[in-house]
Amino acid sequence: xxxxxxxxxxxxxxxxxxxxxxxxxxxxxxxxxxxxxxxxxxxxxxxxxxxxxxxxxxxxxxxxxxxxxxxxxxxxxxxxxxxxxxxxxxxxxxxxxxxxxxxxxxxxxxxxxxxxxxxxxxxxxxxxxxxxxxxxxxxxxxxxxxxxxxxxxxxxxxxxxxxxxxxxxxxxxxxxxxxxxxxxxxxxxxxxxxxxxxxxxxxxxxx
Numbered sequence: 193x194x195x196x197x198x199x200x201x202x203x204x205x206x207x208x209x210x211x212x213x214x215x216x217x218x219x220x221x222x223x224x225x226x227x228x229x230x231x232x233x234x235x236x237x238x239x240x241x242x243x244x245x246x247x248x249x250x251x252x253x254x255x256x257x258x259x260x261x262x263x264x265x266x267x268x269x270x271x272x273x274x275x276x277x278x279x280x281x282x283x284x285x286x287x288x289x290x291x292x293x294x295x296x297x298x299x300x301x302x303x304x305x306x307x308x309x310x311x312x313x314x315x316x317x318x319x320x321x322x323x324x325x326x327x328x329x330x331x332x333x334x335x336x337x338x339x340x341x342x343x344x345x346x347x348x349x350x351x352x353x354x355x356x357x358x359x360x361x362x363x364x365x366x367x368x369x370x371x372x373x374x375x376x377x378x379x380x381x382x383x384x385x386x387x388x389x390x391x392x393x394x395x396x397x398x399x
Contacts, residue, residue, distance in 0.1 A: 194236040196222045203240060206248045206275070213274045215302050215345055218244055220297065221265060228293060229263035235238060241388050245327065246353070249383040249391045253351050254279050256323030259343055261313045262330040264290050268353060272326075280305050282322070285391045286312045313339040321345025328353035333394060334365035341372035344398040348373065351395050352360040358392040373399045 199215065207214045218228065222239055225231035247268035254276055260269035263283035273281040283306060285291050289308040298306045325348070327399065333352070340350055340387045354361060358379045362369070369377055374396040382391040 194234065197235045197238055197240045200240055200245065200388070202393060203245060203248075205247065205250070206351060210274050210277070213250070214244065214271070215275060217266065217270055217297060217301060220300070223295075225265060230290065230293060240255055243267050244271055245383070245387050246389065246391050248264070248275045249387060249392055250326075250351070251275040253380075253393065253395070254324050254326070256280070258282070258316075258324045258326060259284055259316075259322045259340075261325060261336075261343075262286075262325040263294055263308075264295055264329075266297055268326060268328045270294065270301070271305075271354060273298075273303050274301065277303075277305055280307075282307045282309055284309050284311055284313055284316060286310065311341065316343060318343055321348060324349045324351050326351050326353065329355075333358075333361035334362070334368050337365055337368040337372050337374065341374065341398050346399060348398055350398060351393055354379070354392045354394050356392065358394050362394060369396070375399060 204211050222236055226233050244313040246269050249273055257280045259282045260347050261284050263269040263285045269281055283294050294308045322343055330336055362377055377396040380395055381392045384390055
């Protein structure tokens with residue numbers, strides 16, 4: 193079994209007084225993640241860098257009510273809920289075993305700003321809409337937009353964590369961008385000079 197990555201010093205800067213909760217969650221994910229099918233066997237040596245810090249660096253982009261689609265292991269939803277206690281998070285996940293994990297973590301970490309909802313994104317009905325909808329490592333943007341955009345309130349935002357092909361995914365999703373009335377679609381790069389690996393976020397306004 194691989195060793196868990198040593199906590200990078202920058203983690204304390206990014207989580208502030210919530211760092212102990214972040215450590216608790218990371219330790220639980222390291223201990224149970226592979227066994228419960230949440231993370232792959234190669235992720236422990238890069239768990240902090242690639243997953244925890246990659247998620248938390250986006251914390252300043254979120255406000256109000258946020259839905260995390262396909263929350264899975266809690267990346268980014270649980271990490272961001274730890275970092276943003278004043279934001280209300282709804283973690284939407286269809287798989288029962290992952291919902292069980294998310295619910296356990298919310299209880300063990302004492303996160304009173306989180307709801308866990310077992311559902312597929314396309315089956316969720318939210319008449320008011322969320323201020324922001326996010327997702328990480330779920331699917332290509334052209335597939336993701338029809339699942340996420342309907343959950344965003346008028347004038348709200350999509351803020352999706354993506355990989356190095358983010359710009360290409362925007363190009364490939366032009367039809368969906370037009371159909372679901374997304375504007376100001378752009379890639380923002382976070383963590384330059386701060387993190388070992390930058391985070392790319394696709395952001396857009398939904399009208």
